[in-house]
Amino acid sequence: MRRRSRLRRRAAGTVLTAAMLSGLFPASGASAAPGPTTSTVAAAAAVDPVEGMPDDGYVDESGGEQDDFAGTEGVPSTASAPASASASDDGFRKPTPSSTETLAAADPVPGRAGDFELESGSPLTGLVLGLEASLPSQGLSELMEQANREAGWEGACGATGIYGPDLPPSHRICWESDDATSSEWVPQSITGVSDAQEDEDWGSSDAEPIAVGAYDAENPGRSDYIADRDNCVKATASDACNEKGVRVSFFNQATRKYRHVLLVWPYLNSKGHISFDALHAREGTCTTAVTASCKAQGGIHAGGMVWYGNHLYVADTANGMRVFDLRTILDLDPDDDATTNDRTPDGLVSNVLVKKRIGRQNNVWYSYGYRYVMPQVATLKFTAAKNSGDTSENQCYATGRPKASYISLDRTGTDHLILGEYCNTVNGGTSPGRVATYPMTALTAAIAGATGTVARADLAYGLPTGAAFGDEKLWHKIQGATRYEGTWYFHRSNGHDYGRLLQATVGTVDGTSRLVGNTKVLRSSFGPEDLYLAHGRGDGFAPQLWSLSEHAPSECSACKREMYSYDMRTVISGFGS
Numbered sequence: 001m002r003r004r005s006r007l008r009r010r011a012a013g014t015v016l017t018a019a020m021l022s023g024l025f026p027a028s029g030a031s032a033a034p035g036p037t038t039s040t041v042a043a044a045a046a047v048d049p050v051e052g053m054p055d056d057g058y059v060d061e062s063g064g065e066q067d068d069f070a071g072t073e074g075v076p077s078t079a080s081a082p083a084s085a086s087a088s089d090d091g092f093r094k095p096t097p098s099s100t101e102t103l104a105a106a107d108p109v110p111g112r113a114g115d116f117e118l119e120s121g122s123p124l125t126g127l128v129l130g131l132e133a134s135l136p137s138q139g140l141s142e143l144m145e146q147a148n149r150e151a152g153w154e155g156a157c158g159a160t161g162i163y164g165p166d167l168p169p170s171h172r173i174c175w176e177s178d179d180a181t182s183s184e185w186v187p188q189s190i191t192g193v194s195d196a197q198e199d200e201d202w203g204s205s206d207a208e209p210i211a212v213g214a215y216d217a218e219n220p221g222r223s224d225y226i227a228d229r230d231n232c233v234k235a236t237a238s239d240a241c242n243e244k245g246v247r248v249s250f251f252n253q254a255t256r257k258y259r260h261v262l263l264v265w266p267y268l269n270s271k272g273h274i275s276f277d278a279l280h281a282r283e284g285t286c287t288t289a290v291t292a293s294c295k296a297q298g299g300i301h302a303g304g305m306v307w308y309g310n311h312l313y314v315a316d317t318a319n320g321m322r323v324f325d326l327r328t329i330l331d332l333d334p335d336d337d338a339t340t341n342d343r344t345p346d347g348l349v350s351n352v353l354v355k356k357r358i359g360r361q362n363n364v365w366y367s368y369g370y371r372y373v374m375p376q377v378a379t380l381k382f383t384a385a386k387n388s389g390d391t392s393e394n395q396c397y398a399t400g401r402p403k404a405s406y407i408s409l410d411r412t413g414t415d416h417l418i419l420g421e422y423c424n425t426v427n428g429g430t431s432p433g434r435v436a437t438y439p440m441t442a443l444t445a446a447i448a449g450a451t452g453t454v455a456r457a458d459l460a461y462g463l464p465t466g467a468a469f470g471d472e473k474l475w476h477k478i479q480g481a482t483r484y485e486g487t488w489y490f491h492r493s494n495g496h497d498y499g500r501l502l503q504a505t506v507g508t509v510d511g512t513s514r515l516v517g518n519t520k521v522l523r524s525s526f527g528p529e530d531l532y533l534a535h536g537r538g539d540g541f542a543p544q545l546w547s548l549s550e551h552a553p554s555e556c557s558a559c560k561r562e563m564y565s566y567d568m569r570t571v572i573s574g575f576g577s
Helices: 097-105 125-134 140-145 177-181 440-448 568-574
Strands: 118-120 171-174 185-192 210-216 246-252 257-268 274-278 305-308 311-316 320-325 329-331 349-351 358-361 364-367 372-382 406-410 416-420 434-439 459-462 478-484 487-492 498-509 512-517 522-526 532-534 544-548 562-567
Touching: 118 440, 125 257, 125 274, 125 372, 140 246, 140 257, 140 329, 185 311, 185 406, 185 532, 185 544, 210 305, 305 406, 305 440, 311 372, 311 406, 311 440, 372 440, 406 532, 416 440, 416 478, 434 440, 459 512, 478 532, 478 544, 544 568, 562 568
Parallel strands: 185 305, 257 372, 349 364, 406 478
Antiparallel strands: 118 372, 171 562, 185 210, 210 246, 246 257, 257 274, 274 358, 305 311, 311 320, 320 372, 329 372, 358 364, 406 416, 416 434, 434 459, 478 487, 487 498, 498 512, 498 522, 532 544, 544 562
């Protein structure tokens, strides 16, 4: 018999008091639902809507976010690693001695910290309390005990050609076969306990968790009436039909097992009952023309994550960041028996066998088949207006609202969050990308403060320019960035081929502080993504620069999905510093 998790259960039949319910309202911009007039238990006989989740009030991101192949030009022609890559040939056009100074100095986008200002959205505390009163909840330590999927480690991951010759991996972790090959779930972001805690310990556990975020990239047959597609809950729809948003996989380094958790957004349904939906994932309900009030939502990319203290910050490209609390993980199958619907504290039941429904529907709780869901607790939104330029093919601009394409944490001085943009200059725009830093004290104050509390960036830079990669610019298509002991590191993708790890330092050009790119470039993995620096100080280990590859073997014959780390000493020496 499997051990049952230690749950912080609420008593069955919990009644939501009027005081608590007064805090239940949708996020800013969401469709207002009628206020509740009865407790959840007293209304148990009422029928909940199957569809009609409200708009979550967030701006849509452009399609194909962080996609090297967006547009029709500049696509790398190679689809596998060179058979005999020379360690001395980095694949980049070398600058002539006369152009070296221009290479180092060029930076047409100086960066404006004010463009990166964030403010807190409407509070979600009351909604989350409503969910905690309705469903069993627990924390991450208990979740780690319930990790149920086996990960491969080091040599068990088998031979692979995805790693460039300049950077041999220090550690390798591979997924179970369905996660490694899934066309639905695509891994993007990574963080871990080294971000969360300076001492790198989480409670009394020795799990030392690593967290990986993946977005739902495939929605065959999803409700889209303008394209004559039917509802995803029909019997013939596939399990992949619905837009499921984002899931986070928590990896236990002690047991080498991991567990998926679905991220969700809390709201009140049209009956005034607490419910939840996947992130920015409302199903389409249009029967004729698609309008803002009935159109489907496309999810978010979740290109970066930072776990800091009890909170998980998730990048939302077009909006800023969504925030989650690792002390509030809801369990829809506490007896670990999916064949039996569990009674929930609100007097209803939960069902994890049905994979095409989510939230409270007809007095049953669903979660697209996931045992665990984690509700959003706060929002940090950009205050700057969007640039009026076209962004449909990942174009970026020198001013205006940035894109939250990736985030990471710098713990080598005063704790700062790094946020930056993925941009494809092949398709136009006026910027190869910008990055900024925020004091974590400002961000934590914003999520704890009232609506509109501001968190300001204290630095902002444009990416260096001047180097060439084949026939296109080197400094764009950045998938992840971090800063370590004052030096910046960037992960640059390259279609279905070796990516590149880039390095930059802060210099002064014409009296202006700018990022200056190192002319040395290191070949990284196929499909390189977000960066996470495990500093190692808490355990006395050498620092490790973690990342992950996104491409499944079905996308290219030489591709493979893994998590991996580079010894930071190897990285630093590789750049000649």
